[in-house]
Amino acid sequence: MHKEAAIRTPLILGNKSYHDITSDVIGPIENKAPTGWYVLITIAGLISLWGIGCILYLISTGIGVWGLNKTVGWAWDITNFVWWVGIGHAGTLISAVLLLFRQKWRMAINRSAEAMTIFAVMMAAVFPGIHMGRIWLAYFVFPLPNQFGSLWVNFNSPLLWDVFAISTYFSVSLVFWYIGLIPDFATIRDRMTKPLTKKIYGMLSFGWSGKAKQWSRFEEVSLVLAGLATPLVFSVHSIVSMDFATSVIPGWHTTIFPPYFVSGAVFSGFAMVLTLLLVMRKVMKLENYITRKHVEYMNIVIIVTGSIVGVAYLTELFISWYSGVEYESYAFINRFSGPYFWAYWIMMTCNVVTPQLFWFKKIRTNFILTFILSIVVNIGMWFERFVIIVTSLHRDYVPSSWSMFHPTWVDIGVFIGTIGIFFFLFLLFARFFPVLALNELKSILRVSGEENKKENH
Amino acid sequence: MNFVFSSRAKLVSYILMIVGAIAIIAGFFVYGENHHARWWSNMMINGFYFLGIALGALFFYALHFATETAWAVMLRRVMEAVFSFIPYASVVMIIVFIGSTFHWNHIYHWMDEATTMQYVTAASEGSAHPDYFYSLEAAEKAGADVMANPSYDELIANKTMYLNKPFFWIRTLIYLATFILFGNWFRKRSLKEDEVGGTEIHMKGYKRAAVYLVIFAVFSSTLSWDWLMSIDTHWFSTLYGWYVFSGMWVSAMNIITILTLYLISKGYLKEVNSSHLQDMGKWVFALSFLWSYLWFSQFMLIWYSNIPEEVTYFIVRINEYKVPFFGMFIVNFALPMVVLMSRDAKRNPGFLIAMGTIIFIGHYMDTFMLIVPGVMEKMAFGWLEVGFLLGFMGLFINRVFSSLAKAPLEPQKSPYLEESLHHSI
Numbered sequence: 001m002h003k004e005a006a007i008r009t010p011l012i013l014g015n016k017s018y019h020d021i022t023s024d025v026i027g028p029i030e031n032k033a034p035t036g037w038y039v040l041i042t043i044a045g046l047i048s049l050w051g052i053g054c055i056l057y058l059i060s061t062g063i064g065v066w067g068l069n070k071t072v073g074w075a076w077d078i079t080n081f082v083w084w085v086g087i088g089h090a091g092t093l094i095s096a097v098l099l100l101f102r103q104k105w106r107m108a109i110n111r112s113a114e115a116m117t118i119f120a121v122m123m124a125a126v127f128p129g130i131h132m133g134r135i136w137l138a139y140f141v142f143p144l145p146n147q148f149g150s151l152w153v154n155f156n157s158p159l160l161w162d163v164f165a166i167s168t169y170f171s172v173s174l175v176f177w178y179i180g181l182i183p184d185f186a187t188i189r190d191r192m193t194k195p196l197t198k199k200i201y202g203m204l205s206f207g208w209s210g211k212a213k214q215w216s217r218f219e220e221v222s223l224v225l226a227g228l229a230t231p232l233v234f235s236v237h238s239i240v241s242m243d244f245a246t247s248v249i250p251g252w253h254t255t256i257f258p259p260y261f262v263s264g265a266v267f268s269g270f271a272m273v274l275t276l277l278l279v280m281r282k283v284m285k286l287e288n289y290i291t292r293k294h295v296e297y298m299n300i301v302i303i304v305t306g307s308i309v310g311v312a313y314l315t316e317l318f319i320s321w322y323s324g325v326e327y328e329s330y331a332f333i334n335r336f337s338g339p340y341f342w343a344y345w346i347m348m349t350c351n352v353v354t355p356q357l358f359w360f361k362k363i364r365t366n367f368i369l370t371f372i373l374s375i376v377v378n379i380g381m382w383f384e385r386f387v388i389i390v391t392s393l394h395r396d397y398v399p400s401s402w403s404m405f406h407p408t409w410v411d412i413g414v415f416i417g418t419i420g421i422f423f424f425l426f427l428l429f430a431r432f433f434p435v436l437a438l439n440e441l442k443s444i445l446r447v448s449g450e451e452n453k454k455e456n457h
Numbered sequence: 458m459n460f461v462f463s464s465r466a467k468l469v470s471y472i473l474m475i476v477g478a479i480a481i482i483a484g485f486f487v488y489g490e491n492h493h494a495r496w497w498s499n500m501m502i503n504g505f506y507f508l509g510i511a512l513g514a515l516f517f518y519a520l521h522f523a524t525e526t527a528w529a530v531m532l533r534r535v536m537e538a539v540f541s542f543i544p545y546a547s548v549v550m551i552i553v554f555i556g557s558t559f560h561w562n563h564i565y566h567w568m569d570e571a572t573t574m575q576y577v578t579a580a581s582e583g584s585a586h587p588d589y590f591y592s593l594e595a596a597e598k599a600g601a602d603v604m605a606n607p608s609y610d611e612l613i614a615n616k617t618m619y620l621n622k623p624f625f626w627i628r629t630l631i632y633l634a635t636f637i638l639f640g641n642w643f644r645k646r647s648l649k650e651d652e653v654g655g656t657e658i659h660m661k662g663y664k665r666a667a668v669y670l671v672i673f674a675v676f677s678s679t680l681s682w683d684w685l686m687s688i689d690t691h692w693f694s695t696l697y698g699w700y701v702f703s704g705m706w707v708s709a710m711n712i713i714t715i716l717t718l719y720l721i722s723k724g725y726l727k728e729v730n731s732s733h734l735q736d737m738g739k740w741v742f743a744l745s746f747l748w749s750y751l752w753f754s755q756f757m758l759i760w761y762s763n764i765p766e767e768v769t770y771f772i773v774r775i776n777e778y779k780v781p782f783f784g785m786f787i788v789n790f791a792l793p794m795v796v797l798m799s800r801d802a803k804r805n806p807g808f809l810i811a812m813g814t815i816i817f818i819g820h821y822m823d824t825f826m827l828i829v830p831g832v833m834e835k836m837a838f839g840w841l842e843v844g845f846l847l848g849f850m851g852l853f854i855n856r857v858f859s860s861l862a863k864a865p866l867e868p869q870k871s872p873y874l875e876e877s878l879h880h881s882i
């Protein structure tokens with residue numbers, strides 16, 4: 001029998017029964033959606049349409065409509081790509097790594113974090129896709145047999161590794177997320193009365209009947225997938241970092257990039273999870289499940305990963321001086337004092353300084369402050385990628401090719417559009433999917449529920 | 458139950474120490490060339506390897522506090538014993554640094570002022586004690602007739618703001634003092650908790666652990682730059698500190714596992730069950746991956762970019778040290794991956810011990826590769842290296858076992874004790 005120490009904080013508040021958990025999670029799916037949901041999804045939908053419009057304009061006209069120039073050949077596009085991929089790290093970290101570490105608090109947040117991961121990775125994939133210019137030839141990123149033309153991909157290129165890393169990560173995350181959903185879909189199916197919805201959720205649940213054998217297989221496959229997904233969490237952002245670090249460009253080529261990018265990705269991913277969940281717990285009345293303690297745990301992850309990122313920034317800065325390499329030192333002096341100094345200091349403030357506020361228990365357990373700081377981190381991590389990409393490029397070796405990057409309305413439009421699509425998908429998820437892993441939560445009610453903990457001790 | 462440091466175990470530790478002492482003394486006279494370079498590198502390899510093991514144990518100790526890990530509570534005394542070795546290893550490190558400071562060894566090229574001084578008086582150039590001047594003004598002031606110093610190394614000279622003897626010593630002493638202070642603090646509170654119980658000490662430990670983790674996050678990087686990266690003074694790599702840290706951590710988990718298995722085989726730690734073992738095995742397995750990931754990231758990025766000032770580091774290692782260089786990577790990566798993958802292997806003491814021994818040697822070789830190629834041009838491995846390692850093993854066993862014998866092997870009143878006793882996965 002599993003034993004839980006008395007000093008651990010309960011993870012499910014109130015006097016909940018198994019039935020209460022089911023009703024609390026499935027209630028919002030059965031009932032009519034509140035007006036607020038319609039308002040939000042309309043706004044998100046309109047922004048999505050605007051974004052899709054911008055993308056269509058971009059594809060039909062050409063990459064020239066972006067603000068790129070011959071010196072700054074990568075700017076917002078790749079910044080957005082890395083930003084979204086980074087956000088897409090939290091979900092699988094929560095569901096896989098925290099599963100391996102037996103962190104039970106993950107059960108209240110894993111479902112929505114995984115959904116967010118999948119949507120974020122989809123948004124990330126948009127950018128390299130449209131960056132190709134001729135997106136209808138996008139299939140050439142795969143190693144295809146020569147019947148398609150004698151064009152063979154360059155296996156030495158980290159851009160190709162990216163294709164494999166991200167598509168693998170996306171597939172495994174999707175399977176992981178879906179397998180977790182199966183028992184919950186079955187629970188919804190059993191409660192639905194309308195034949196059509198019953199049918200739909202029945203199909204989605206793959207005929208799950210809750211037999212002991214099925215549960216045993218469910219747990220086995222979760223563990224196996226967690227084992228597979230954990231190296232993927234590391235590999236994806238490591239390989240994204242290699243897009244830069246394998247080059248010889250000062251400011252890009254540095255060995256700390258892989259682990260530092262992974263840490264930064266987890267950092268930004270958790271910030272986005274917090275942004276979404278702090279709203280969701282309120283609107284969908286899930287305060288008893290996503291408790292203050294959950295928020296505190298996530299904030300601790302934010303401090304840890306933010307500080308790792310901070311150590312990495314300072315390491316890079318120090319070594320750029322220590323190395324004695326002229327170009328390397330210049331790249332960093334230019335970062336913090338050149339024309340893009342403001343971007344550098346926004347990045348430093350948002351990623352390294354403000355997260356340290358979470359050392360104060362009062363702040364890390366305060367919902368409003370956490371919400372504000374989570375957005376600050378999201379902004380900071382966007383600027384981190386902008387700083388890495390644009391400031392390293394904009395001053396070329398030859399001063400005559402020095403230039404600045406100015407985003408056009410299409411740059412801005414596509415970025416905002418992806419945020420719209422992301423929220424549109426997330427709102428759909430929140431309406432029709434069980435937002436908490438309700439069957440998993442039931443497994444900890446006996447040991448970690450507030451009332452049960454009181455009785456046990 | 459209290460551990461008894463049996464006379465047989467004592468005898469083994471003494472024999473190892475005597476063998477080591479003989480090798481160390483004989484080695485000093487046999488390998489005298491180049492300021493006893495080989496002898497001093499061995500001192501440093503072993504000093505740093507065992508310090509790293511102790512520091513890794515202290516890090517994991519703090520980590521298990523800060524993350525409220527219950528299962529590891531049963532292994533607290535084992536970890537305390539391992540990190541009780543910090544002061545002894547620190548002494549070894551200090552001896553090496555004293556040797557470097559007084560030029561008894563030339564491990565640190567930058568400590569030779571010939572490399573950092575731009576001018577030398579023509580009369581003294583080439584003599585045993587040349588008169589150096591760092592600038593023309595200084596030479597003029599002294600009225601000396603100077604010429605350009607042929608040993609001057611601009612790259613090293615540019616680093617003197619960071620790499621200079623006083624600052625190096627200040628940093629070194631701060632690191633070691635911090636580690637010893639935190640280690641003692643944790644140990645004292647842990648013993649106190651056995652008497653008074655409650656949650657107060659535990660909560661204090663939780664907070665103190667978080668502070669230590671922050672400090673160690675910085676120090677683990679800077680100490681690797683200071684003590685190890687500066688051996689190859691020209692070379693630099695931003696990942697270096699994290700790579701060295703991961704090596705310390707995996708070595709520590711490995712030793713804690715081996716020590717736990719030894720205690721179990723002698724009839725101690727009866728409450729440590731197969732779930733605890735599996736978790737230990739998981740750490741060794743996972744950290745071997747982490748270490749390999751960082752090794753590969755550093756190697757691959759430098760190899761791929763092929764920038765001369767960076768790639769020289771690996772060229773030396775591949776040309777002169779091919780077998781240990783690639784050999785230790787295979788040993789430290791592929792073997793744990795294959796052997797410790799399955800659940801049953803991680804619950805099997807035989808597998809864990811066999812794997813542990815291999816990893817112990819593998820990470821010794823890693824430490825060897827961190828130090829030796831920067832000090833000596835050619836690979837050298839023989840009775841001296843083996844003798845040194847055996848001697849240090851003897852000292853380590855002796856000190857760790859006597860620390861184990863000082864307190865009950867199971868913590869008595871931790872708030873997480875019950876949870877740890879019932880650990881089942």
